[in-house]
Amino acid sequence: MGPEALDRGLAYGDGLFETMRAHRGTLPWWPRHRARLTAGATRLGITMPEDARLDAALGDAVAEAQQRFGGEATIKLILTRGVGARGYAPPPAIKPSLIFTTSEAPSVGDDPLRVDVLDLRLAVQPALAGMKHLNRLEQVLGAREAAERGLDDGLMADADGFLTCSTRANLFAHLDGRWITPPLDRAGVAGVARGVLLDAWSPPGGLHVMPLPMAVLPRVDALLLSNAVRGILPVGRCGARALDPRPVGFAEARAALAASHPAFRES
Amino acid sequence: MGPEALDRGLAYGDGLFETMRAHRGTLPWWPRHRARLTAGATRLGITMPEDARLDAALGDAVAEAQQRFGGEATIKLILTRGVGARGYAPPPAIKPSLIFTTSEAPSVGDDPLRVDVLDLRLAVQPALAGMKHLNRLEQVLGAREAAERGLDDGLMADADGFLTCSTRANLFAHLDGRWITPPLDRAGVAGVARGVLLDAWSPPGGLHVMPLPMAVLPRVDALLLSNAVRGILPVGRCGARALDPRPVGFAEARAALAASHPAFRES
Numbered sequence: 074m075g076p077e078a079l080d081r082g083l084a085y086g087d088g089l090f091e092t093m094r095a096h097r098g099t100l101p102w103w104p105r106h107r108a109r110l111t112a113g114a115t116r117l118g119i120t121m122p123e124d125a126r127l128d129a130a131l132g133d134a135v136a137e138a139q140q141r142f143g144g145e146a147t148i149k150l151i152l153t154r155g156v157g158a159r160g161y162a163p164p165p166a167i168k169p170s171l172i173f174t175t176s177e178a179p180s181v182g183d184d185p186l187r188v189d190v191l192d193l194r195l196a197v198q199p200a201l202a203g204m205k206h207l208n209r210l211e212q213v214l215g216a217r218e219a220a221e222r223g224l225d226d227g228l229m230a231d232a233d234g235f236l237t238c239s240t241r242a243n244l245f246a247h248l249d250g251r252w253i254t255p256p257l258d259r260a261g262v263a264g265v266a267r268g269v270l271l272d273a274w275s276p277p278g279g280l281h282v283m284p285l286p287m288a289v290l291p292r293v294d295a296l297l298l299s300n301a302v303r304g305i306l307p308v309g310r311c312g313a314r315a316l317d318p319r320p321v322g323f324a325e326a327r328a329a330l331a332a333s334h335p336a337f338r339e340s
Numbered sequence: 341m342g343p344e345a346l347d348r349g350l351a352y353g354d355g356l357f358e359t360m361r362a363h364r365g366t367l368p369w370w371p372r373h374r375a376r377l378t379a380g381a382t383r384l385g386i387t388m389p390e391d392a393r394l395d396a397a398l399g400d401a402v403a404e405a406q407q408r409f410g411g412e413a414t415i416k417l418i419l420t421r422g423v424g425a426r427g428y429a430p431p432p433a434i435k436p437s438l439i440f441t442t443s444e445a446p447s448v449g450d451d452p453l454r455v456d457v458l459d460l461r462l463a464v465q466p467a468l469a470g471m472k473h474l475n476r477l478e479q480v481l482g483a484r485e486a487a488e489r490g491l492d493d494g495l496m497a498d499a500d501g502f503l504t505c506s507t508r509a510n511l512f513a514h515l516d517g518r519w520i521t522p523p524l525d526r527a528g529v530a531g532v533a534r535g536v537l538l539d540a541w542s543p544p545g546g547l548h549v550m551p552l553p554m555a556v557l558p559r560v561d562a563l564l565l566s567n568a569v570r571g572i573l574p575v576g577r578c579g580a581r582a583l584d585p586r587p588v589g590f591a592e593a594r595a596a597l598a599a600s601h602p603a604f605r606e607s
Contacts, residue, residue: 077344078439083418085476086353092426117477118484149426151350154480159359159416159443161476161483161507172345176426196463197499201477208475209352209428210384210468213421216428217385232464240428 080170082153085161086207088170089113091265094178094302095146096336098139100131102301105265110152113204118163119154122171134173145178145336147302151207178336179302185309185318186298188239190287191218191227195237195260203263215240226298228311231260236285242298242306243267246285247320249292251278255285266299266330273329276322295320304330304337347437349420352428353474355437356380356420358532361445361569362413363603365406369568370398372532377419380471385430386421389438401440412445412603414569418474445603446569452576452585453565455506457554458485458494462504462527470530482507493565495578498527503552509565509573510534513552514587516559518545522552533566533597540596543589562587571597571604 081087091106100106107127114121121127131150138146151174155167193215201208211229219227219240226239237255238244243264245254254271257263274280295317296308305326307318330337348354358373367373374394381388388394398417405413418441422434460482468475478496486494486507493506504522505511510531512521521538524530541547562584563575572593574585597604 077350078418078441080350081480083344083347083350083420083439084357084474085480086474087477087480090351117481147426151345153350159414159441161479162487163480163484172350174345174426193467194465196465196468198461198463198478200460200481201463206477207351207353208477210354210473210475211465212428213348213352213354213430214384214467217430220429 088153138175186225187310189312237261242300245297247295265301405442453492456579504528509567512564514562532568
């Protein structure tokens with residue numbers, strides 16, 4: 074019955090997180106992670122930790138990651154509103170909780186993934202969309218369904234039938250000669266790697282943020298998934314359909330991530 | 341960086357909770373709380389703690405509550421999937437975490453509440469509806485909006501415009517001579533006090549579970565809120581409209597709760 078039991082992160086999922094790739098004692102995408110964290114904290118009304126506190130804790134985590142796991146590691150940051158009394162209403166002034174954990178870097182294979190559209194739909198909630206907040210039961214249930222169906226990951230459509238993301242990555246679909254990634258203002262998380270790709274990837278036909286109805290999936294000839302820990306992941310199969318795992322623009326997408334983050338140079 | 345940081349309750353809100361009224365060293369509604377907890381754990385695929393472990397922890401919490409707060413107290417139980425590695429997919433077999441906290445009983449005033457319909461809508465998610473799970477950011481944001489607007493509580497409609505609950509209670513509306521409480525299969529939490537009322541309250545005109553569109557609110561002549569800690573709360577104002585805080589059936593509703601739980605006898 075320690076104070077952790079009263080942390081609003083545990084009680085209500087009242088917080089945010091970032092999962093980050095560390096590389097040789099550095100964290101090159103930190104400015105993007107920090108910007109997303111700050112934007113989420115502003116939307117939820119969570120106080121950001123002071124810069125000195127955040128920088129010191131981050132430095133400790135990077136050092137620990139390097140000591141424990143060597144040059145490549147994963148660092149997870151959890152920011153919660155803090156420890157408070159019972160009740161949903163946010164207390165006026167509490168100290169946010171800042172928790173770092175380190176783990177090994179994922180083994181990023183190049184085997185194309187087998188995916189399919191999950192039966193579970195994402196709820197539409199504009200007030201929470203885009204943020205990497207701690208309310209992740211939909212992703213837990215989606216990952217469970219994907220595992221039960223023998224998939225490497227599952228594509229998630231929202232309640233209105235628009236493809237949004239996978240359980241743990243952002244989605245890019247090649248359709249009619251152009252790349253499309255769904256908007257994230259009604260569901261989903263605005264991924265950091267997706268942000269890098271939007272800034273730095275210019276595939277033939279262009280990269281467009283636009284809704285992707287499930288109905289167009291049979292006409293999609295390639296899919297890619299992205300996240301900040303694994304980079305770009307090729308998709309070789311969606312349901313019964315084989316997809317080209319090395320589609321047009323793929324090499325340029327990898328090059329764009331590699332130019333932005335040295336951890337992705339070797340992949 | 342202790343194990344708590346890796347508890348899936350904190351990481352993803354991957355768990356459930358119950359907030360319960362304790363009375364003179366007893367917890368009369370425990371069978372209902374336990375049934376809801378078990379139903380939620382089954383839906384989420386969370387392992388229930390063994391009976392002996394649950395009973396022992398509950399006994400300790402009840403004793404602690406009585407020692408710290410006397411005859412009337414509040415006990416909160418959190419059950420999470422447990423401590424696991426990173427990643428959304430539930431590990432096959434982990435030990436669930438069971439956390440109890442105790443606090444004083446709320447001061448249950450009889451002042452009629454001032455409420456209004458919040459701007460924030462509840463997302464529609466049948467896969468999570470009805471459960472008292474740990475993903476509560478909508479309630480946090482709703483409670484913040486209610487506080488900012490000077491309300492005692494806020495009524496929450498779902499994305500389709502159906503009134504569902506308040507930020508912390510179930511909702512009963514008196515319309516056309518009968519009492520209505522919304523179904524909770526698309527959003528909201530199936531409250532224990534609501535369950536008692538459905539079983540034991542037979543107001544004139546009856547109590548009906550049926551959808552309650554926002555559009556009918558101007559014709560509603562009374563509202564009541566219920567939860568397992570505070571019992572039945574009268575509503576005196578909804579937006580600009582004054583409502584009868586002691587409507588037909590109110591005394592019988594209180595009597596039904598009091599007959600079921602001695603903590604509500606005096607109110």
